[in-house]
Amino acid sequence: MRVLLVNAFHYLRGGVERTYLDESRWLVAAGHEVAHLAIRDPRNLPSPTAACFAPQVDYGEGAPLARQLGQLPRALWSRPAAEAAARIVREFRPEVAHLHAPSRYLTPAILRPFEHARVPVVMTLHDFKPWCTNRILFAHGAPCERCKGGRHWKALATGCVQDSRLKSAVGMVEAYLHDAVGAYRAVRLWIAPSRFVLEKAGEFGVDRARLRLLLHGVDRGPAGAAAAGASPPAATGRFVLFAGRLALEKGVRLLPALAMRLAPVPLVVAGAGPLGAWLARQTASLPNLRLLGHLPDGELAGLRARAAAVVVPSLFYEHFCYAAAEALLEARPVVAARIGAIPELVEHERTGLLAPPGDAHALAEALRRALDDPLAPRWAEAGRRHVLEAGAPSRHLEGLLEVYREAMAMA
Numbered sequence: 001m002r003v004l005l006v007n008a009f010h011y012l013r014g015g016v017e018r019t020y021l022d023e024s025r026w027l028v029a030a031g032h033e034v035a036h037l038a039i040r041d042p043r044n045l046p047s048p049t050a051a052c053f054a055p056q057v058d059y060g061e062g063a064p065l066a067r068q069l070g071q072l073p074r075a076l077w078s079r080p081a082a083e084a085a086a087r088i089v090r091e092f093r094p095e096v097a098h099l100h101a102p103s104r105y106l107t108p109a110i111l112r113p114f115e116h117a118r119v120p121v122v123m124t125l126h127d128f129k130p131w132c133t134n135r136i137l138f139a140h141g142a143p144c145e146r147c148k149g150g151r152h153w154k155a156l157a158t159g160c161v162q163d164s165r166l167k168s169a170v171g172m173v174e175a176y177l178h179d180a181v182g183a184y185r186a187v188r189l190w191i192a193p194s195r196f197v198l199e200k201a202g203e204f205g206v207d208r209a210r211l212r213l214l215l216h217g218v219d220r221g222p223a224g225a226a227a228a229g230a231s232p233p234a235a236t237g238r239f240v241l242f243a244g245r246l247a248l249e250k251g252v253r254l255l256p257a258l259a260m261r262l263a264p265v266p267l268v269v270a271g272a273g274p275l276g277a278w279l280a281r282q283t284a285s286l287p288n289l290r291l292l293g294h295l296p297d298g299e300l301a302g303l304r305a306r307a308a309a310v311v312v313p314s315l316f317y318e319h320f321c322y323a324a325a326e327a328l329l330e331a332r333p334v335v336a337a338r339i340g341a342i343p344e345l346v347e348h349e350r351t352g353l354l355a356p357p358g359d360a361h362a363l364a365e366a367l368r369r370a371l372d373d374p375l376a377p378r379w380a381e382a383g384r385r386h387v388l389e390a391g392a393p394s395r396h397l398e399g400l401l402e403v404y405r406e407a408m409a410m411a
Contacts, residue, residue, distance in 0.1 A: 001404065002033045004094035004119075006085075008105035010038035010053070011045055012297070014245065015322045016126045019193075019216050020100045021045070026217065026397045035092045037085055039105050052088045054081040057105055074107070076174050081106040086113035096404045099123040099187070103135075104174070108183035115186040120407040123184070124191040126319060130184050131204040133171035134160040138249050138316040143339075148204065152176055188407040191400075193320040194341030200317070212403050217396030218325045218387055220301060239266040239290075240367055241307035241332075243300060244323050246273030251313030251337065254360045256282040258311065259289035261364035265371065267311075270295045270303060305330045309370040312336035312346075315357050321345060325391060328352070328383035333370040335363060349375075351383035 007020040027034050035049040040056045047053075057074055074080065081102075088094070097114045099121065114121050127135040133152055137143055139160035146154035152175040161167040178184070190206055192198035193216050202208045240262060244250045252275045259267040265288065269279065272294040283289045295303065304310065310327035312318075317340035324345045327334050334352035336342045346352035353370055355362035370376050389395075 001027075001401070002035070002093060002095045003027055003404065004035050004037060004049075004088060004092060004097045005100065006037045006097060006102060006106070006110060007100040008039060008103040009041065009044075010036055010047060010050075011041065011043040015320070016101045018322060019124065019126070022217060022219075022393070023098075023397075023400060026393050027400075030397060035088060035094065037088055037106070037110065039081075049088050049092060052084050052091065054078065054084040054106060075104040075170065076107065076177055077109045078105075078107040079109065082109040082112055085110040089113050089117045089119060094119055096120045096122065096408055098404070101126045101129070103129065108178055111183065111186040120188055120404075120410065121186045122189045122191060122403055122407050123187045124193065125197050125201055126193070128200070128204065130178070133168065133175050136249060136316050137200075141248060141315060143315075143317055147175070150179055152179075188410050189403055191403060194344050196317065196341040196344065197319050212399075212406075214396065214399045214403065215390050216320050216322070216325070217393040218322070218329055218391035219393050220326075220329065237266070238308045238371070239268045240371070241268050241270065241304060241310045241327075242313070243270040243304065243310070244312075246271050246275040246279060248275065249314065249316035251315050251357070252279060254313045254358070254363065255279065256286055256289060257360035258313070258364050258367065259286045261360070262367060263288045265308075266290050268292060268303070268307070270300055301326075301330075304332060307332050309333045309335060309367055309376075311363065311367060312342065313357070313360075313363055314339055314342065316340065318342050324352070325387050328380070328387045329391070331377075331380040331384040333376040333380045334383060335366040335370050337363070345387070346383070350379060351386055352379055 005020055005024055009017055012021060024034050036047040038053055040053045097119050102110055128137050129135045132147060133155035137145055139158050146158055152172045155168045156172045159165045159168050161171045190201060190211050191214050192201060192211055198211050198213050201211055242255060246252050255269060267288060268290045270292045280291055283291060304327055310332045312324050314337050319341055321342050324334050324336055324342055328351060334346050336346045336354055337357035338354040339357045343354060346354055348354040353366040355366045
């Protein structure tokens with residue numbers, strides 16, 4: 001089968017790219033021909049269609065405002081990305097196109113060449129971008145569904161896009177434009193990585209007959225397996241680990257309160273993001289709060305394998321939660337917020353412990369229990385077995401190919 005995988009970025013950047021790159025690797029290993037469409041970037045991994053990638057663009061939080069305004073037309077509907085998609089369709093002739101997160105970097109403009117060439121399209125719901133201007137149904141520290149029903153003006157009223165009224169206004173215009181042109185009409189089947197996402201997409205109007213439940217595949221990978229016995233020198237002895245993007249939605253502002261309640265047990269933080277500088281300032285009064293910054297996959301795998309417990313204090317609707325899944329795969333006791341898809345992986349007192357989102361006291365009490373309860377290893381082992389079975393790469397690949405074949409058979 002000739003499969004075209006589409007994502008804004010073609011290097012490991014987060015959970016979206018992990019899924020996209022894992023699927024690419026597994027498809028190739030199974031004998032399928034795989035091509036990619038992303039934006040050009042010096043960090044990109046090799047691809048047979050790299051020469052066809054769309055020109056680079058930057059909408060990151062740190063990008064200068066003048067540059068972002070200059071790129072505004074491409075953020076709404078990217079003609080260069082559509083031209084790149086058309087070229088790949090001509091040269092690669094995909095039998096199916098699989099979208100992950102095109103985002104503002106590619107925009108749904110890339111769907112038109114697939115539609116014109118009658119290429120079947122499936123899309124994995126890594127976020128709620130087709131219906132939510134802010135992508136993750138989150139605003140100012142809490143879940144948000146104000147724009148439900150196409151009321152995108154509420155994004156401007158809320159100022160939810162990077163806490164900016166101007167960027168929220170752009171997002172509002174983008175959302176109304178995409179609704180008006182039927183931006184996602186070419187998608188034949190939607191892949192939900194959790195039951196939570198499947199149900200939520202249905203609430204937002206997706207025909208449930210076009211939704212397919214397919215959990216992400218999870219494996220340790222070559223780097224993780226090679227580094228399982230190693231860890232950075234800063235993390236020795238018994239410690240709790242937080243690994244993820246240092247952003248508000250990940251519950252990062254709760255970490256100092258957790259460290260204070262866990263002292264003297266170290267709370268080790270691996271990751272980078274917009275709250276990195278703020279979190280670094282908190283370490284002055286919290287010697288057990290230890291920041292390691294962004295770690296390569298191998299080092300992070302080794303660190304995770306040695307953690308006494310892993311905390312996932314998310315405040316937003318996690319669609320799957322690799323942070324929990326990868327910790328469970330290492331048989332680490334996991335304490336997580338009861339939100340989004342997390343309870344589908346972390347079942348309270350069966351594969352881990354859950355606490356109300358945003359409740360630092362409850363999370364800290366659960367972490368104390370995970371550190372000291374003689375049943376914690378049993379929960380961790382149950383979690384490992386669950387992820388090994390539900391997230392087996394072979395199982396995921398089988399389900400993925402079934403979705404592809406079904407989409408190809410649809411008129």
